Amino acid sequence: MAATGAGSPGRLVQYVVVRSDLVHKLSWPLGAVITQACHAATAAIHLHYGDPDTQRYLAELDSMHKVVLGAPDEAALSGLSETLTQAGVAHKLWIEQPENIPTCLALKPCLKETVQPLLRKFKLFK
Secondary structure (H helix, E strand, C coil), X not given: CCCCCCCCCCCEEEEEEEECHHHHCCCCCHHHHHHHHXXXXXXXXXXXXXXXXXXXXXXXXXXXXXXXXXXXXXHHHHHHHHHHHHCCCCEEEEEECCCCEEEEEEECCEEHHHHHHXXXXXXXXX
């Protein structure tokens, strides 16, 4: 199966949304925040491993596409998780243990055009 080009219909993307306040207000080390995103992305892939889109995404190993967005705080992240759940979009909200702190979420790989409207208010993570 040939990989589709960027922006063309059928492009699979895994979105990861990270709380930016962890770095900018709560002074978490950047490495710790990146680790949270890795946990969420891996968990979303694991939970939806049998999904055809996930399998196609993994089959195109050298051209996987991820987009990392920033949520301003815990409330925005939790609100997004509720919105995604209501819209039927499979994702994993990562809650760091034992502190029980929601830190980020990752969607299962999906078609960019189907989820982008739900993520429109979130900007690239900085």
